[in-house]
Amino acid sequence: MRVEIWSDIACPWCYVGKARFEKALAAFPHRDRVEVVHRSFELDPGRAKGDTQPVITMLTRKYGMSEAQARAGEENLGTQAAAEGLEYRTHGRDTGSTFDMHRLLHFAKAHGRQDELIQALYRANFAEERSVFDGDEHLVELAVSAGLDADAARAVLADPSAHADDVRADEREAAALGANGVPFFVLDRAFGVSGAQPAEVFTQALTQAWDARSPLRPVTGAVTGGADAEDAGACGPDGCAVPRH
Amino acid sequence: MRVEIWSDIACPWCYVGKARFEKALAAFPHRDRVEVVHRSFELDPGRAKGDTQPVITMLTRKYGMSEAQARAGEENLGTQAAAEGLEYRTHGRDTGSTFDMHRLLHFAKAHGRQDELIQALYRANFAEERSVFDGDEHLVELAVSAGLDADAARAVLADPSAHADDVRADEREAAALGANGVPFFVLDRAFGVSGAQPAEVFTQALTQAWDARSPLRPVTGAVTGGADAEDAGACGPDGCAVPRH
Numbered sequence: 001m002r003v004e005i006w007s008d009i010a011c012p013w014c015y016v017g018k019a020r021f022e023k024a025l026a027a028f029p030h031r032d033r034v035e036v037v038h039r040s041f042e043l044d045p046g047r048a049k050g051d052t053q054p055v056i057t058m059l060t061r062k063y064g065m066s067e068a069q070a071r072a073g074e075e076n077l078g079t080q081a082a083a084e085g086l087e088y089r090t091h092g093r094d095t096g097s098t099f100d101m102h103r104l105l106h107f108a109k110a111h112g113r114q115d116e117l118i119q120a121l122y123r124a125n126f127a128e129e130r131s132v133f134d135g136d137e138h139l140v141e142l143a144v145s146a147g148l149d150a151d152a153a154r155a156v157l158a159d160p161s162a163h164a165d166d167v168r169a170d171e172r173e174a175a176a177l178g179a180n181g182v183p184f185f186v187l188d189r190a191f192g193v194s195g196a197q198p199a200e201v202f203t204q205a206l207t208q209a210w211d212a213r214s215p216l217r218p219v220t221g222a223v224t225g226g227a228d229a230e231d232a233g234a235c236g237p238d239g240c241a242v243p244r245h
Numbered sequence: 246m247r248v249e250i251w252s253d254i255a256c257p258w259c260y261v262g263k264a265r266f267e268k269a270l271a272a273f274p275h276r277d278r279v280e281v282v283h284r285s286f287e288l289d290p291g292r293a294k295g296d297t298q299p300v301i302t303m304l305t306r307k308y309g310m311s312e313a314q315a316r317a318g319e320e321n322l323g324t325q326a327a328a329e330g331l332e333y334r335t336h337g338r339d340t341g342s343t344f345d346m347h348r349l350l351h352f353a354k355a356h357g358r359q360d361e362l363i364q365a366l367y368r369a370n371f372a373e374e375r376s377v378f379d380g381d382e383h384l385v386e387l388a389v390s391a392g393l394d395a396d397a398a399r400a401v402l403a404d405p406s407a408h409a410d411d412v413r414a415d416e417r418e419a420a421a422l423g424a425n426g427v428p429f430f431v432l433d434r435a436f437g438v439s440g441a442q443p444a445e446v447f448t449q450a451l452t453q454a455w456d457a458r459s460p461l462r463p464v465t466g467a468v469t470g471g472a473d474a475e476d477a478g479a480c481g482p483d484g485c486a487v488p489r490h
Contacts, residue, residue: 002247008480010480011480011485012478012480012485013477013478013479013480013485013486014480016478017477017478017479032414033414043480043481043482059484062484063483063484065484073485077478077485110356110357111355111356111357112355112356169277169278173278177461178461180481180482181479181480181481181482181486182479182480182481183479186461187464188433188434189246189433189458189461190459190461190462191461191462191463192461192462192463192464193464193465194463194465194477194479195477195478195486196479197465197477198477201464201465201477204464205464208462208464213434214435215423216422216431216434216435216436216437217435217437217453218436218437218438218439219432219436219437219438219449219453220438220439220442220446232258232262232439232440232441232442232443232446233257233258233261233262233325233440233441234258234426234427234428234439234440234441235255235256235257235259235426235427236288236425236427237288237289237425237426238308239304239308239310240256240257240258240318240322241258241426241440
C-alpha cells in the first residue's frame, strides 16, 4: 500500500499532521507493507526566493488577521504540536519561498533520504531559532544532516531548474486530485484524508484502504481479439514458455 | 499512475517485454503521469552465488528439454528480441544467481538510477559476450555505467545483507499478488499483465487503468463519531484553519 502526503515546509498543520499520521502508522499491523512518499505543495507559490518576513506580519497582511488573532493561532499551534511531542516556536518565526526546499526534497527522494530531509526541514522551521529561510548554506547543512552529499545538494540549489519540474508535477497532481490545502494524504490513490486529523482518523483510513485492496484485474490480448495470454512469453520456476506466434 | 514491473535479469521474456511495454508507454498520451518501478523476482532463488552454468545446460538439466529444444527456444527468443530492436546472443550465454543484481537494483532505486541499471544488466546478460555472472567487479562497472558510485556499489555487493530484505519484500509482494512468472506488470495495484505481451496489450492496460482512476473517497473523523473534517487543522492559499477542539 502506498501513502502519498502532500505538504509544505511552511505549513504548521503539516508538521503536526505528519506526527499524527506516523502515530497511526506505527500501530498499523501491516505497516511493513506501507510505503510513504512526500509530495510538494507550496502555500505561497508566487513568493520570490529571498523575500522573507515574520510569520505574524504575513498572517496580518495576507490573510487580514489582527495581530492578536495571528498570535493566538500560533499559540494554539504550539499547544497542538506539544501534544504530539513536537517543539514549536510560537514567536519569532520567518516565512518565505519553499520552492528550493521542495526541489531539494525531490533530490533527497532520488537518494532515499526524503523522509530524513523533510523531518530536518520541519524541525529547522518550527523548532529552531535560526531561520530556515536564511540562505542556501543552511539548507545544505540540513541536507547533510539527512545523509546527503553537501556538494551535490549545493549544486541542486544553485541550479533553479534542478527538480523544478518534479515540484510542479506534484502540484499539478494535487490539483487533479482535488486538494486545495495541506496536509493532504492519499492512500493507494483511492482514499483521501484532508488536514491534520487525529491519529484515529489515519488509523481508520489505513484500515479502509487496506481492506479495499482487491485482486488484480488481468488484462490480456484476448480482449482485443489479438494474441491471448497463453501466447505471451513468460518465465517461471518451471522454465520459459515459448509463444506460438 | 504507477506501473510496477516484476522481473528477473535472467529472464529473456522480461528483456523483450520491457521493450514492448516501453513502446506502448512512449505512445501513451498520459505518459508524463506514469511512474515505473522495477521489482525483484528470482527465477532460481535457491542458486548459490558463483554457481554458474551455460544456459543450454540449465535448460536441459532443470527443465528436461532436449538440447535441440533448448537451442530452438534461444533462437526463437533471438528472433523476438530482434523484432524489438534488441540484440540477443543465442549461443554461449551463462546463467546463475541474480540475487546480488536485485540487491544492486534496490540500491540504484534509492539513487534514482534503477531503470538505467536494469537496462545495463539486461544488455550485459543478453547482448554482450562477457558473462554478467563473472564477479562483483563486472557488476560494479555496470553500476558505474548507470551513473552510480563505484565504491558505494562495491560496498553493497560486499555486504550480503544490504537491500536483501528489499528483494525478499518484493518477492513476497509478487506472491501476494498472484504472480508465478515474469515479467509481471501491475498498474495502480488494480490491473495485472502477465508475460511479454504485444505492445497493443500494454496500450490497452494503460488505457484501462487510466480510465479506471476514480475520485478519492474522503476519510474523515465524522465516520467514527469523533472529530469531523471541518475540525482538522489545514493550511491553504487563504491561510491556516484553526480547529475548534
